[in-house]
Amino acid sequence: MALLNIRNLSVEFATGGGSFRAVDGVDVTVDGGEVLAIVGESGSGKSVSMLAAMGLLPWTATVTADELSFDGRDLRDLSASARRKVIGREISMIFQEPMSSLNPCFTVGFQIREALKQHLKLDSSARKKRALELMEMVGIPAPEKRLTAFPHQLSGGMNQRVMIAMAIACDPKLLIADEPTTALDVTIQAQILDLLTGLQRDTGMGLILITHDMGVVAETAHRVAVQYAGWKVEDQPVETLFDTPHHPYTAALLAALPERATERRLPTIPGVVPGQFDRPQGCLFSPRCAHADDLCRSTVPPVQSAALGRARCHYPLSVPAKEKVQ
Amino acid sequence: MSGPVVTARNLSRHYESGGGMFKERQVVRALSEASFSIQPGKTLAIVGESGCGKSTLARLITLIEEPTAGDFTINGVEAVPENWDSLRTQVQIVFQDPYGSLNLRHRVGAIIEEPLKIKRPDISAADRADKAREMMAMVGLRPEHYDRFPHMFSGGQRQRIAIARALILEPKLLVLDEPVSALDLSIQSQVLNLLLDLQQSMDLAYLFISHDLSVVRHVADDVVVMYLGRPVERGSKEAVFSAPRHPYTVALLSATPSADPARVRKRIKLEGELPSPLAIPDGCPFAPRCWKAQDRCRAERPLLDDADHAAACFYPENPDDTA
Numbered sequence: 001m002a003l004l005n006i007r008n009l010s011v012e013f014a015t016g017g018g019s020f021r022a023v024d025g026v027d028v029t030v031d032g033g034e035v036l037a038i039v040g041e042s043g044s045g046k047s048v049s050m051l052a053a054m055g056l057l058p059w060t061a062t063v064t065a066d067e068l069s070f071d072g073r074d075l076r077d078l079s080a081s082a083r084r085k086v087i088g089r090e091i092s093m094i095f096q097e098p099m100s101s102l103n104p105c106f107t108v109g110f111q112i113r114e115a116l117k118q119h120l121k122l123d124s125s126a127r128k129k130r131a132l133e134l135m136e137m138v139g140i141p142a143p144e145k146r147l148t149a150f151p152h153q154l155s156g157g158m159n160q161r162v163m164i165a166m167a168i169a170c171d172p173k174l175l176i177a178d179e180p181t182t183a184l185d186v187t188i189q190a191q192i193l194d195l196l197t198g199l200q201r202d203t204g205m206g207l208i209l210i211t212h213d214m215g216v217v218a219e220t221a222h223r224v225a226v227q228y229a230g231w232k233v234e235d236q237p238v239e240t241l242f243d244t245p246h247h248p249y250t251a252a253l254l255a256a257l258p259e260r261a262t263e264r265r266l267p268t269i270p271g272v273v274p275g276q277f278d279r280p281q282g283c284l285f286s287p288r289c290a291h292a293d294d295l296c297r298s299t300v301p302p303v304q305s306a307a308l309g310r311a312r313c314h315y316p317l318s319v320p321a322k323e324k325v326q
Numbered sequence: 327m328s329g330p331v332v333t334a335r336n337l338s339r340h341y342e343s344g345g346g347m348f349k350e351r352q353v354v355r356a357l358s359e360a361s362f363s364i365q366p367g368k369t370l371a372i373v374g375e376s377g378c379g380k381s382t383l384a385r386l387i388t389l390i391e392e393p394t395a396g397d398f399t400i401n402g403v404e405a406v407p408e409n410w411d412s413l414r415t416q417v418q419i420v421f422q423d424p425y426g427s428l429n430l431r432h433r434v435g436a437i438i439e440e441p442l443k444i445k446r447p448d449i450s451a452a453d454r455a456d457k458a459r460e461m462m463a464m465v466g467l468r469p470e471h472y473d474r475f476p477h478m479f480s481g482g483q484r485q486r487i488a489i490a491r492a493l494i495l496e497p498k499l500l501v502l503d504e505p506v507s508a509l510d511l512s513i514q515s516q517v518l519n520l521l522l523d524l525q526q527s528m529d530l531a532y533l534f535i536s537h538d539l540s541v542v543r544h545v546a547d548d549v550v551v552m553y554l555g556r557p558v559e560r561g562s563k564e565a566v567f568s569a570p571r572h573p574y575t576v577a578l579l580s581a582t583p584s585a586d587p588a589r590v591r592k593r594i595k596l597e598g599e600l601p602s603p604l605a606i607p608d609g610c611p612f613a614p615r616c617w618k619a620q621d622r623c624r625a626e627r628p629l630l631d632d633a634d635h636a637a638a639c640f641y642p643e644n645p646d647d648t649a
């Protein structure tokens with residue numbers, strides 16, 4: 001059974017201009033020990049869907065789902081206090097900007113111990129020992145000295161390590177990393193990604209990596225979900241996604257990568273991601289899609305089979321020969 | 327055949343910081359001894375991580391700040407403060423963040439016209455508007471956008487506005503300070519194509535500053551890799567990417583994730599982080615993180631010579647390659 005199982009998740013925000021559907025009918029499943037990457041451009045709903053699963057969205061959001069279960073428990077009808085026992089302990093999250101997610105008024109040691117105090121029955125000295133151990137696990141040099149440092153005294157990469165230490169403090173079963181390396185330099189990014197995948201392998205936890213960087217996806221993920229404008233448009237193992245994308249959006253996105261370019265001019269996707277007031281009828285990608293026809297512009301496409309990457313498309317690409325006959 | 331658009335020799339910019347009653351003033355060596363030249367119609371990419379001095383270099387070349395040492399020429403004219411006023415029509419800049427670099431209270435037309443208003447007061451208002459509309463068409467903005475405000479545009483379109491504003495004075499050199507790193511992937515390729523088209527049609531020289539090696543590999547003709555304020559490797563794009571010499575370049579290339587899950591990773595893990603620019607080590611600045619460092623590296627600073635493909639390293643990688 002899957003560790004996290006989300007079916008038909010939708011999130012609507014009440015805004016001044018009416019309600020806005022940020023996430024629309026998204027399914028997410030992660031098994032223990034699996035690395036799932038959720039990729040998409042800004043506004044694709046990749047962060048919002050995970051925040052919704054953790055119940056961290058503000059009151060303006062309405063979350064609906066047919067199923068939202070973690071480790072066999074239904075997260076939908078959990079009380080706030082029961083939810084807090086799960087969030088931060090069994091599911092934890094790290095964010096993009098380590099500098100702004102740490103409290104500047106407390107030492108990083110205090111902040112790591114706070115996570116332990118909140119969730120585990122450890123006494124003060126045991127917490128101290130565990131904090132030191134965690135700092136060592138995430139590869140911070142001279143951890144005794146750094147425990148008493150404030151976030152502003154550490155670099156971005158070190159702060160992200162502290163965030164990771166806090167997130168894994170209670171041995172979570174699932175770690176959600178929301179753009180964990182976007183704010184960091186490439187050499188530091190490589191260190192942090194190695195750390196995350198190493199911890200994931202050692203502890204056997206599930207890891208959801210939210211990112212927009214196709215390179216990061218290719219190097220770390222086992223399975224990839226591609227989101228576009230609140231829809232999940234494709235879901236495939238990483239090897240096959242990069243070779244045979246089935247949704248035209250995934251194909252266009254991969255073609256637009258400069259490193260895959262064969263000519264001086266890059267292939268582009270015309271237009272922009274639809275916003276609140278210009279959502280098209282039918283397929284959301286149809287105004288930018290090279291393959292779209294009248295059916296795409298009028299009817300919401302179905303989700304194809306797993307063999308076709310669960311592509312949400314009327315005309316998926318690279319259909320295997322035997323499926324065409326049926 | 328005209329000469330290079332920019333020639334820089336040993337450009338340096340040091341800042342003094344701190345200091346007080348009981349503290350000595352400290353010197354931040356943001357940029358030291360950068361030399362390069364750019365031919366018309368060519369792109370020189372400056373690559374490096376945060377704190378390597380690439381944005382300081384942009385500020386010097388766009389005549390925002392004076393170098394503390396070294397000199398450079400733009401179109402053969404010495405770039406000293408007395409000449410700044412006339413040279414500023416020849417160098418323009420596009421900044422990284424199109425959300426921060428456009429005045430939200432000005433209409434697009436006014437934003438694009440402003441450089442003309444300041445630098446070419448002889449042009450009448452009607453001609454200015456014509457020129458601005460022409461420029462808007464060139465960068466792919468529609469005529470009706472003229473009267474709109476920046477908040478009505480997406481990031482990619484804002485970057486087009488910033489490019490139009492930079493090009494309205496018909497400069498010879500465009501400094502692009504991370505022009506696409508704030509944009510989504512599908513928009514990034516549109517802007518890169520636009521830049522390539524404009525370069526061809528206007529014979530522009532680009533100083534392209536970026537940390538994204540896959541973008542640099544696509545647009546650059548020549549590459550300068552910087553580390554802690556110093557150029558550590560300089561060469562043609564082909565030479566730097568296929569046979570990098572400086573260990574830092576090798577590490578940077580190996581750390582850049584590739585969008586190919588089948589690629590066998592041979593990642594060189596760099597230990598530690600960038601030292602503070604206040605305390606740049608003696609000897610080679612990269613020595614504390616380098617896996618090849620010897621005693622000589624820690625004692626003596628290797629220099630960048632004038633070769634076509636040069637690396638400031640005593641023990642370079644790929645030494646046999648003379649390309």
